[in-house]
Amino acid sequence: MSRQKTILFACGTGIATSTAVNVAVTEAMKKRGLTFNAQQAKATEVPGLADSVDFIVATTPISASVTKPVIKGLAFLTGIGKDKVLDEIEAQLRK
């Protein structure tokens, strides 16, 4: 892996659920031996920030105009399907 990747965590306010998801992903990736830079934003701010990050993990719908990969992060709130989403994130980080 060359440079450290940046994940943009997005939710409605950019402060509540994106924080919970950021912490959960950071801890889980550490266990898999992976680190990354994290940013957080409101879903509405994502189109303006997407160019400067590698991919997005979001708990709310993201504008279709965003061309970077968007991974659904709700699993980290509900606990359902978490491992599958972690695998998706790991694959993006190892690209």
Place this chain on the structure above:
Amino acid sequence: MSDGLMQLLDPDAIVLGSDASTNEEIIRILAGRLEALGYVKSSYADAVVRREMTIPTGLPLERADNVAVPHTDPEHVLRPGIAMGTLRKPVTFANMEDPDEKLQVGFVFLLAINDKDKQIEALQSVMATIQNPDALDGLRSARSLDDVRAVLG
């Protein structure tokens, strides 16, 4: 079964077995408690209700009574706090990830958050409770603060 949420929930902001019949009604009941207790400004309730219409907070848990975590921007919050309501009959919230999908919600955690770096633990313990089916079952049948304490520790 202790996940520390009890330390963050104000006992006076817990409403058990509410007869509220809409998401707005339960949000306003819980927001009223947070406002009376000095956690949020008078603008908070309207802001949460308005936000719920466009950016909903229902979480699908594959059960008959799902969870919602309504909240809003930090400018309406005076100090961090959490209110909790359980509903006698589930009310409809939209799915956070897919606002066109309606969910039947039996548990509402109303969040007053204003500093993400200091409130990570609070958020984590809410999420731990949401992800614990036994805790939710215990809360559903709780009829007193002691019952809630027994579940949340």
